[in-house]
Amino acid sequence: MVRKILQAKLRLIAWLVVRKHSPLVIAITGSVGKTGTKDAVIKIVSDNGYRVRGTSGNYNNEIGVPLTIIGSTSGGSSWLSWFLIILKGVRMVLIPAAYPDVLVLEMAADRPGDIGYLAKIAPPDIAIVTAISSVHLEFFKSVESVATEKGSLLQYLKSNGTAILNADDKRVLDLKSRYHKKFLTYGIISKSDVQANNIALVYDKDPHLKAIVLAHAQQCSLILPNFIARHHLYGILAAISAGIALKIPLSNIVLSLKDLTPPKGRMTILPGVKHTTIIDDSYNSSPQAAVEALNTLKQLAARRKTIAVLGDMLELGSYTQKAHFELGHTLAKLKITDLITVGEKATDIAQGAIKAGMSKSKIFSFDNAPAAGRFLQDRMRQGDFILIKGSQGVRTEKIVKEVMANPEKAKDLLVRQGPEWQS
Structure with a gap:
């Protein structure tokens, strides 16, 4: 009341x-x-x-x-x-x-x-x-x-x-x-008013996205030094559309985006212990976003060892079991090297991966984030690429903190680091 x-x-x-x-x-x-x-x-x-x-x-x-x-x-x-x-x-x-x-x-x-x-x-x-x-x-x-x-x-x-x-x-x-x-419509695949073409993950000093943006017979080169995930382009194209609706010139819009950074815990690259690379996607999780994250992990790692640490995906209602199982199936088909699941619901990711042919010896399940983090630190080796993702309730940022090279910077780099979350 x-x-x-x-x-x-x-x-x-x-x-x-x-x-x-x-x-x-x-x-x-x-x-x-x-x-x-x-x-x-x-x-x-x-x-x-x-x-x-x-x-x-x-x-x-x-x-x-x-x-x-x-x-x-x-x-x-x-x-x-x-x-x-x-x-x-x-x-x-x-x-x-x-x-x-x-x-x-x-x-x-x-x-x-x-x-x-x-x-x-x-x-x-x-x-x-x-x-x-x-x-x-x-x-x-x-x-x-x-x-x-x-x-x-x-x-x-x-x-x-x-x-x-x-x-x-x-x-x-x-x-x-x-x-x-x-x-106004925007997109990557379908014909739209604001569209991104020639999308590439570029490997210069640091990997980053670039694309050509087409809008109302104009085109500009878009360079995003701080982004690695193709699906982030959707939010950026939506924002570009908003700028166009406000009659801001496309060249000005693209210039504004050069130093844009993704929100904490949303496909950000962090150095890990043992000279590894962490893709921190710990803010939240959903089936669509998890598949996109796995695709990015595979593309970024190329032929190197990949570890996916995946927590429960919450608030899916009656779709919960099927969604986790299908995600495991996708992961196996992408040939991700190791799978670590966190939480009860995420065990269905493991079952989906096994059903799709992934060896049980490459799959490890834990009830909580701290236990998964300790295991991951022992498991990871130099050169590995690790994706860490889960719904907010699983607190997978604790795993990121466990394995990041500079945990003293956690307050600046990770989600949910305020005093209200420290329990």
């Missing part, structure tokens, strides 16, 4: 703040890719003269979105802190003051109706739908139900706004037939 009262107050104040200051709102939803897209949008927009505020951390729900609009962090268990947050919001409504030109808001949906709740607070001028997949299924009947919920963001798009859709995701692209809006 108390939480509902707080939630209602925050919602009203955030709604009033948006109406008072009239920022341009860029809303981002989707099953995966929201944070990477948000970071790229913020980089492009802020580098091109706009004052920007964006979602921080996991502030993408009924509490987090109002906090972002107000410009505050959570009050935690302190009622005084929450009172001061509410007071700050009231002052923003009543007293003229500077406010960002643009709000970039992630909007998550764990249950039907979540997107509508958030979009009514801050109706978007630009709405981005990144991808629809089998995550957060616990409170949805099917992936199609997820698509309906995520796609409902377009219902709240302002009449003169632009909807930006991933053309390579059929469920996302199908939204074009449901809503009469102005659309």
Whole structure:
């Protein structure tokens, strides 16, 4: 009851703040890719003269979105802190003051109706739908139900706004037939308004991505020194589309992206102990993202030994067992050298790999991240390439910390290193 009262107050104040200051709102939803897209949008927009505020951390729900609009962090268990947050919001409504030109808001949906709740607070001028997949299924009947919920963001798009859709995701692209809006599409495979061609993982001093971006009869070379994963291009193309919707020249957009970095724990390369290479993808996991990560591991390692450390994929509902089993099958077909699973659900990854022909002698299962990390440190050898990935609840960043060459830098390099996570 108390939480509902707080939630209602925050919602009203955030709604009033948006109406008072009239920022341009860029809303981002989707099953995966929201944070990477948000970071790229913020980089492009802020580098091109706009004052920007964006979602921080996991502030993408009924509490987090109002906090972002107000410009505050959570009050935690302190009622005084929450009172001061509410007071700050009231002052923003009543007293003229500077406010960002643009709000970039992630909007998550764990249950039907979540997107509508958030979009009514801050109706978007630009709405981005990144991808629809089998995550957060616990409170949805099917992936199609997820698509309906995520796609409902377009219902709240302002009449003169632009909807930006991933053309390579059929469920996302199908939204074009449901809503009469102005659309921009982006993609790698399908023909789209903003498209990446000639994508390559380049091995200079450090591996990185490069591509040619085509948009409205223009083209520019895109170089991403800090990125290795092809699937990260989707968030970047979505952000480029947002820049185009804001009439920012393509050359300026591409220039802004040269020093963009992926969020912590999302396909970042770290040096490991024993002169190994770690691909840290420990932020979260889903079937689609895990397959993409395995493909990147295989491509990056070439013929060297590969170790995949894979934790439970959570919030998959009735698809849980099948999703883990299919991931194991994919891993075996990619001929990943060793598999280490973490958590009860991840044992089905092992079963899928065995069924697809992977030797049991190359598969090791653990109940928790610390035990898996200690085993991995003994198992890894010079030159190995190691992918570490799992849902947040598995805490696979603990494994990364165990095997990274510079654990003293963990607070700067890894996810979930604040005091609230140290238990």
